[in-house]
Amino acid sequence: MYFQVKDVQQYQQNKEFIDTAIVPLVYLDFAEDKMVKSSSDVEFLMSLTSFIEQQFKGRLMLIPPFSYTESTRSEQVVPILKKNIQEGGFKHVIFITCDHYWTNLQKEVDVIWLPAIPIESMDKDVKKRILEEQLKQVIPVLTSKWTQQ
Amino acid sequence: MVNKKVSRRQFLNYTLTGVGGFMAAGMLMPMLRFAIDPALQVKAEGDFILTSQKIADLTDVPVRVDFTYEQVDAWYKSEVSEMAWVYKEGDRIVALSPVCKHLGCTVNWEGDRPNEYFCACHGGRYEKNGKNIPGTPPTGPLDEYEVSEKDGYLMLGKKIPNTLV
Incomplete structure (x- = not known):
C-alpha cells in the first residue's frame, strides 16, 4: 500500500493484516559532481521499493521517502521516526537505503542497506531482472520479521 | 467575342458567397467530425496486449508471463508492469491474475x-484454476484475463471475474 487516502482507509480497516511499514531513507547531494550519482541512487531505491510494494501490497505500507542532506542527516531522528510509525499501529518498521551511513544504526532500528545499481540507462527487461534479484535480498528480512512473532 | 461585363455588385456577391461558404464549411466540418467521432475511433484490437509468450510453449503447468503497458494519469505517464499465470487446460488457454483477492499481494x-x-x-492459497481454498484469508477466486492469439504469440486482454470456478 502507498501512503495515499484510498490505501490508508483500507489500512485502517485491516490493521491486523498490514503490520509493516517500509521507509526509504534517501540521501540527497547537490554538489555539482555528486548530484547525478545521488539521483541515480534515488531512482534505484524508488523503483525497488515500488516493486516491493507491488509484491507485498497487502501486508506492508510504503511510506514516502525520508530525505536528507549531509548536514541534516541525524542518528537521532530515525529512531524517533520509527517510534512514531509504530504508534500508528505498525508492528514492524523497516528502513531501506543505499546510504551506508545507516548501517551504524542496525542495533536500534531495522535497516536494509543495498548498494545502488545504476538502472537508469538499462533496458526494461534487464532492469526488471535486476530488481527481481534485489528483491530476493529483501524477502528474507521481511519473512524473518513476519515469522518471529 | 462577347464582352459580358461583370458589375461591381455581382462581383461582390460572388466573392462574398464564396468566402462565406468556406467559412461556414470550416466551422461546420469539425462539429460534424466531433458528432460522429466515436464511430471513427480505431479499436486497437480490443485493447489486447501482445506478450512474448509463444502459445506452442504453454503446458498444463502455469508459467509466469510478464507484460507492460503505458498508463497516463493526468500529466504523469508511467509504464505499468503486470504479469499473469498462464497454462493450458486441454485446448483452452487460461490466464490468471496473480493479484491476491485478500489485500492485493502477488x-x-x-x-x-x-x-x-x-x-x-x-498465507492465502488457491487451486490451479484460481479457486480460493476455504479456511485461508482470500474471499474469492483469482481474476482471469481475456486471452487472444497473434502469430502464435499470446495476447492478454481485460481482467474478468474467474469463469472456471
Whole structure:
C-alpha cells in the first residue's frame, strides 16, 4: 500500500493484516559532481521499493521517502521516526537505503542497506531482472520479521 | 467575342458567397467530425496486449508471463508492469491474475505447497484454476484475463471475474 487516502482507509480497516511499514531513507547531494550519482541512487531505491510494494501490497505500507542532506542527516531522528510509525499501529518498521551511513544504526532500528545499481540507462527487461534479484535480498528480512512473532 | 461585363455588385456577391461558404464549411466540418467521432475511433484490437509468450510453449503447468503497458494519469505517464499465470487446460488457454483477492499481494505458483498458488503475505492459497481454498484469508477466486492469439504469440486482454470456478 502507498501512503495515499484510498490505501490508508483500507489500512485502517485491516490493521491486523498490514503490520509493516517500509521507509526509504534517501540521501540527497547537490554538489555539482555528486548530484547525478545521488539521483541515480534515488531512482534505484524508488523503483525497488515500488516493486516491493507491488509484491507485498497487502501486508506492508510504503511510506514516502525520508530525505536528507549531509548536514541534516541525524542518528537521532530515525529512531524517533520509527517510534512514531509504530504508534500508528505498525508492528514492524523497516528502513531501506543505499546510504551506508545507516548501517551504524542496525542495533536500534531495522535497516536494509543495498548498494545502488545504476538502472537508469538499462533496458526494461534487464532492469526488471535486476530488481527481481534485489528483491530476493529483501524477502528474507521481511519473512524473518513476519515469522518471529 | 462577347464582352459580358461583370458589375461591381455581382462581383461582390460572388466573392462574398464564396468566402462565406468556406467559412461556414470550416466551422461546420469539425462539429460534424466531433458528432460522429466515436464511430471513427480505431479499436486497437480490443485493447489486447501482445506478450512474448509463444502459445506452442504453454503446458498444463502455469508459467509466469510478464507484460507492460503505458498508463497516463493526468500529466504523469508511467509504464505499468503486470504479469499473469498462464497454462493450458486441454485446448483452452487460461490466464490468471496473480493479484491476491485478500489485500492485493502477488501470489506465486507452488510457493508453499505443490499444485497451488500461494500468497506470502497472509498465507492465502488457491487451486490451479484460481479457486480460493476455504479456511485461508482470500474471499474469492483469482481474476482471469481475456486471452487472444497473434502469430502464435499470446495476447492478454481485460481482467474478468474467474469463469472456471
